[in-house]
Amino acid sequence: MVASPIEQVQIDPVVALQIAKCFNDERAQDEDRIGQLTGYIDRSSNVLEVTHSIPSPVETEDNFDEPERYALDYLKYIREKGCDHLQVGWYTSSLNSEIFTRSFLNNLVSFQMNLTESTVIVYDPLKTAQGHCSFRAFRISQDYIDMIKYDAENDYWPEPTLKELRDGKISTKDIFEEIPVALKTSFLANMLIYELEDRDSFNPRKSFLEPATSASLEKHLKLLDKVVDEVVNDSNRFNQFQKVTGKNQQQRQTWMAKRRQENEQRRANGQDELPLDEVNSVHKLPEAPSRIEPMLRSVQMKEYTDAVADFATKSLGKLFITDAFQKSS
Amino acid sequence: MEATQPNLCKIQPTVLFQIIDYHERKGANISEKEKAPNRVIGTLCGSIDGGVVTVGSCYKVPHKEDDNEVAINMQFNEDLFKLQKKVAPNDMIIGWFTTSKQIDNNDMTFMDYYARLMSTARQGKGGVHPIVLMVDTAPTNGKIDIKVYTLLKTKIGKRQIEGSMPLWLQTEIMYSDADRTILDELRKCSASSSRKLTLPTGIDPLKSSVDSIIDNLKVIQEYVNDILEGKRKPNSIAGRLLTDFFHSIPHADAEVFEKMLNSNVNDYLMVLYLSQLANVELALNEKLIMAQ
Numbered sequence: 341m342v343a344s345p346i347e348q349v350q351i352d353p354v355v356a357l358q359i360a361k362c363f364n365d366e367r368a369q370d371e372d373r374i375g376q377l378t379g380y381i382d383r384s385s386n387v388l389e390v391t392h393s394i395p396s397p398v399e400t401e402d403n404f405d406e407p408e409r410y411a412l413d414y415l416k417y418i419r420e421k422g423c424d425h426l427q428v429g430w431y432t433s434s435l436n437s438e439i440f441t442r443s444f445l446n447n448l449v450s451f452q453m454n455l456t457e458s459t460v461i462v463y464d465p466l467k468t469a470q471g472h473c474s475f476r477a478f479r480i481s482q483d484y485i486d487m488i489k490y491d492a493e494n495d496y497w498p499e500p501t502l503k504e505l506r507d508g509k510i511s512t513k514d515i516f517e518e519i520p521v522a523l524k525t526s527f528l529a530n531m532l533i534y535e536l537e538d539r540d541s542f543n544p545r546k547s548f549l550e551p552a553t554s555a556s557l558e559k560h561l562k563l564l565d566k567v568v569d570e571v572v573n574d575s576n577r578f579n580q581f582q583k584v585t586g587k588n589q590q591q592r593q594t595w596m597a598k599r600r601q602e603n604e605q606r607r608a609n610g611q612d613e614l615p616l617d618e619v620n621s622v623h624k625l626p627e628a629p630s631r632i633e634p635m636l637r638s639v640q641m642k643e644y645t646d647a648v649a650d651f652a653t654k655s656l657g658k659l660f661i662t663d664a665f666q667k668s669s
Numbered sequence: 670m671e672a673t674q675p676n677l678c679k680i681q682p683t684v685l686f687q688i689i690d691y692h693e694r695k696g697a698n699i700s701e702k703e704k705a706p707n708r709v710i711g712t713l714c715g716s717i718d719g720g721v722v723t724v725g726s727c728y729k730v731p732h733k734e735d736d737n738e739v740a741i742n743m744q745f746n747e748d749l750f751k752l753q754k755k756v757a758p759n760d761m762i763i764g765w766f767t768t769s770k771q772i773d774n775n776d777m778t779f780m781d782y783y784a785r786l787m788s789t790a791r792q793g794k795g796g797v798h799p800i801v802l803m804v805d806t807a808p809t810n811g812k813i814d815i816k817v818y819t820l821l822k823t824k825i826g827k828r829q830i831e832g833s834m835p836l837w838l839q840t841e842i843m844y845s846d847a848d849r850t851i852l853d854e855l856r857k858c859s860a861s862s863s864r865k866l867t868l869p870t871g872i873d874p875l876k877s878s879v880d881s882i883i884d885n886l887k888v889i890q891e892y893v894n895d896i897l898e899g900k901r902k903p904n905s906i907a908g909r910l911l912t913d914f915f916h917s918i919p920h921a922d923a924e925v926f927e928k929m930l931n932s933n934v935n936d937y938l939m940v941l942y943l944s945q946l947a948n949v950e951l952a953l954n955e956k957l958i959m960a961q
Binding site for chain 2: 346531645654666
């Protein structure tokens with residue numbers, strides 16, 4: 341694809357409110373809910389406009405593939421409504437910043453394989469309720485997409501091995517890219533907003549200004565703790581793998597040397613030579629542990645540490661403000 | 670379900686924005702031979718509880734309108750309602766919306782249709798009162814009117830002729846906390862000339878909220894100064910509110926406060942340091958693995 345990448349994602353007010361509604365109080369706990377987005381790509385300014393969202397149905401026990409069928413059914417009627425029908429991505433919620441899982445990566449890859457400009461919008465219901473409007477957009481970097489071998493028919497791609505990752509020079513920060521998000525209203529929507537405000541002023545609950553919101557910090561730290569354990573396990577496993585491979589190589593070398601010696605003897609005696617291929621069955625190569633899971637965990641861990649650092653800096657700011665307040669009064 | 674006449678209608682803001690979105694797109698899918706209809710008609714879904722109707726979502730239904738005839742795509746309506754049921758199983762059809770300003774003769778046909786739909790859904794448990802949400806999208810008064818009415822069957826005049834008249838319901842917009850935040854951001858959007866606003870990240874939101882508090886305090890300061898200089902008449906109610914406000918700031922002992930401040934600052938600095946350490950460790954690990 342030679343087209344230049346999208347620089348901004350623009351969300352219509354309808355979509356923002358629909359996504360907020362989808363993840364409102366009763367269903368904020370279902371972390372697996374996703375919905376689809378439709379929109380329009382504006383090439384002149386490299387902006388992806390998201391104009392409509394397809395809600396996600398409630399999952400019951402009989403129908404696990406319900407979300408996909410629902411989306412397909414819904415799309416049949418979307419032209420009648422006059423909305424764009426180009427599927428540009430999907431949205432999900434990020435309670436406590438838990439975003440980068442395997443299914444997230446898989447979903448995003450299959451979307452991006454179909455349409456390079458697609459994106460995922462991550463909405464944080466907790467932060468938005470506290471007064472900070474939180475929509476973030478991500479996509480997978482082009483380098484990563486170029487590297488994996490995608491099988492379009494089966495929608496499957498084999499995990500990249502360590503060697504491929506090294507050759508492509510992909511490190512954890514190169515997998516996902518964040519795109520800035522903007523909100524844009526139309527004139528009629530502006531009038532509606534003024535009208536609504538006349539009736540009843542919005543007064544968003546700015547509870548993030550209160551100095552004592554540390555419950556989310558505790559949660560983050562607990563999750564960070566877990567992830568750090570997992571990352572340590574991963575690196576231990578990798579070290580183990582390195583050791584075993586080293587030993588294995590040595591064993592193979594010695595075995596091969598022995599075989600060659602035997603073969604020379606046999607040649608001298610005029611007998612058939614023994615094959616060298618049996619080394620593979622005698623000394624099997626150890627299996628390389630998957631690289632993607634540890635990488636995703638590192639990205640997730642970076643996300644947690646960023647959130648914790650963000651929270652800590654804000655709280656420090658708030659503390660100094662209260663200090664100044666106290667001193668003056 | 671209830672057969673009482675609704676008297677209050679609670680609307681979620683999503684519905685209103687969707688209606689104006691449909692209105693803006695109404696010319697989108699029309700072929701050249703047909704004329705785009707003047708207004709948008711669609712179904713409202715939600716719930717009824719006692720005399721209170723809650724409107725949760727809506728969808729547009731294509732229709733055709735000439736001077737005498739109206740036609741609505743009934744199959745479309747039913748299909749979309751089935752889809753809607755999958756998302757929100759507790760929703761029912763409670764009425765319909767239109768983007769016209771005045772009640773039209775043709776509206777009666779739609780009322781009958783929806784009354785029929787609602788009574789089949791409820792299987793004759795009582796009277797049905799479909800509500801009609803009218804959103805005036807060609808703003809005639811300089812603002813968008815949002816009105817809701819339902820039909821009231823009365824007997825009019827000396828001869829007690831049976832007829833129906835509209836009963837206007839009180840409307841209330843139901844916001845959730847998240848809605849309020851988003852709408853606040855959208856209002857800032859509308860203030861900018863390009864109607865576009867990039868969402869701020871990092872410490873900017875905190876900074877902007879503190880700035881707005883400082884602005885509010887300046888306004889109060891000016892007000893008080895004006896009263897002291899005699900430019901304005903003092904208002905005892907406002908004065909009492911202000912003194913209550915300033916007295917409600919908790920005043921702790923200076924030493925206690927210092928200790929608390931220091932311990933909190935230490936906690937946060939430690940958390941910050943540890944998380945940065947974890948980051949560095951990660952980066953190092955990454956380099957080691959990649960380099961071999």
